[in-house]
Amino acid sequence: MKFVNELKTPALWQKLQWVFDPVGYMESAAQRHPDLFTARISSEKPFVFVHHPQALQQILINDRQKLTAPGHLNTLIQPLVGQYSLLLLDGESHKRERKLLMPSFHGDRMQVYGKLIGQLTEKVIHQLPLDKPFKALDVTQMITIKVIMQVIFGLYDGERCEQIIQKSRSLLNFLNSPLTASLLFFSSLQKNWGVWSPWGYFLYLQKQLDNLLYAEISERRQNPDPNRTDILSLLISVRDEAGQGMTDQELRDELLTFLLAGHDTTALAMAWGLYWIHRYPEVREKLIQELNSLGDTPDPLSIFRLPYLTAVCNETLRIHSIAMLSFPRVVQEPIELFGHQLDTGTILMGCLYLTHQREDLYPEPKTFKPERFLERQFSPSEFIPFGGGTRRCMGEALAQFELKLALAKIVSSYELELAENRPVKPQRRGVVLAPKGGVKMILKGKRTSQNEKNASLSLVSTTLT
Template sequence: MPIPKGPRFGLLTTLSYIRNPYGFFERTVSRYGQPFGCHTMGGPLVLSGRPEDVKDIFRADPMIFEPWNVDMLEPVLGSNSVILTSGTKHREYRKLLTPPFHGQRMRSYAQRMATAAHDCASEWLEGENFRAYKFTQSVSLEVILDTVFGVTDPAVRGELKALLPELLDLGNGLPMFLKFLRLPVIPSWRRFTAVRKKTDRLIRRQIHDRALADDGGDDILSMLLRAEYDDGSRMEELEVRDQLLSILSAGHETTAIAMAWTLYWLHRHPEKLDRLLEEISQRAPTGDPEALTQIPYLDAVVNESLRIHPVIPDVPRKLCQDAELMGCKLKAGTSVGAVAFLTHRDPDIYEEPEKWIPERFLDRKFTPFEFYPFGGGNRRCIGAAFASFEAKVVLGTILTSYRFQLLDNRPLSVERRHVTLMPQGGVRMKYLGQR
């Protein structure tokens, strides 16, 4: 049962995919079509962005899959991560983790998100240059420390603000992709293990202290400690730790990157920014954070940024048994993936797909197999609604309060940060002052 035709060189294919995934996908599809197969360091992989193939993957029995490349993510997330587990355990974790990221609980965080945006923006001086990604990353981290960790102690907050971004930065190194580089003599791996240990001690202390306090807090850590499985038992300390690291990793950078891209595109198209500001003035004249999330054009603006630059370009999973998918008979051990980058730029779905046109999301509702920036099936990101909600609150807040200028109007390429792709250079902007 051979996989479809595609690149056949394991190390070269893997490095090409790591360094320039957009170029890799475009070259490979141009030569082989879809679906295409390739032999990577992690084994055979079959990828496609055709909606019918995406549907095949997302609607398949989840029990035939296990997470893809666990070895690559486990050093950062831990073995109990909802992202890295499968079967019954994965289903149980999702059930416990889902409630805090939806509904009224999520909406109750709106004011805190807006406050975090203002607090981070208060550091700017008029005329100061900054990188949009660094700003949105700071806001996202503040939101996580507040809503997820519930940290109020300034000293602990300072420690986490220093350690968590460094952990994610070091988690972007080659040893994560190439396991044979995980040696004490490799400086980046040695530094990663040291930071990981410090972070582990700090997070476990937070878990222990919060469990002892049992004060009914409304942060996500407190809710996880109170959450019960069907049999009435609760998660162990290490399980909670790994879920917190998963939320941090999946939610911090992805939301920050999406917001940075949106700032870039809005300032490349000032007429779109003007339309957005006009709609906000009509629908949320007082700047109420929750009201911002109900503005259709702001929703369209964020979605269009996620379409043209999906933060995670593909979402593979590995078969744990033989299966027929995408018209191919595939052996257990083969990984399959839906490529959002290819789907989101398919001209049969999106007219002029290379152009940033938010209005397309007002004119049409796309299926979950045509637009899936947060993945799909039983592994769709648990925090998808939370991330979208946060992006709209933060963007609506800062765009109606402050003025900016894009310093470089040229098209931006992407650079990889572990499994995510961010705008190269972080989007250079200038702060022009308050509105």
């Protein structure tokens, strides 16, 4: 099989670069091959990284006939989410579960989640001590996992709820560095030599979380409630053509998928957003002015629709794409892609990170410029933080809602500053990119609302007269 624009670096070295310095690896390759290149980052078949918008549109947006998006190629994440995860399902099973779950992330449910996001954000920030450094990522993780606990389980509090939150965060934070993330990329390292070995400790954390999930599943089966609308209740109630429901393991795998993938990526975007907003005072001030224009008690949908807030969030998602790659597509019959002939069986990966770094699309791509999203409308193959086609992120609407509302609440209600006046770089965290160090910040206190300022001015004026 002939591969297009194949990198000449030895395969093992490519894989090491991809695990330990993914940004450097992608940008170096793009300098040599500006539109697409063949990468040997897997021990199995090579991948063709595609990052030109026209080629991305062909493989992601129009992926129906000559291209397929099989879930079984996502085996890298199987140790995290299990073999029955939506991310690994194929064909009708994948289609059926997406259709079942989509209402939980759209429509009227967003109004319910909107109030919840504001309340949880307020509660989490209020618990922070004044004038002491904290990691923004720790805070944003707590906000998003509490939201997802309500979406998945319908749980606000309780001992099991808190334990699931704690164990989920421990499992994700274990993969916080490229070194521990390498366990997912090198199957030879996946050896259980007891809890003191890296893989043994990973399995130990996973087992603790499994015990909690299976206990919740068992309790729900024994006490069904047809009025519940959370995802676990929906999954327990679903039946296939033969009248069979999902097994406990299938339920566990889907719960893990939403629990781990459903909150961490949004938390990472929030942490990045707080970093950029406070690194550039002019961005923060412009955002505060826009938020003040809604008054002291704006409804969630009004906040969600704010143009500058939307631009800030979009630029946050662009400049350091959380998900670097789309899910793979496989060529089913020979096709031409951007002037290159591709054979049957070629595996294509949309490189979202490199697309968002293209100078021809985003001048000065390393500069945080929200205004670019006010000046131009980008197509779905030019700005693509949530992937595209049949494997597009199902939680996109909830993620955007969370990102906007939480940032709006924090920026409008609290005075924060960066604890360190230096650039924060992206670093691998499992299979995504995260801000290295978690973005250290300091809470200075609550902001005075516009009504409080007006009242104070009125009092001063009355006193003087």
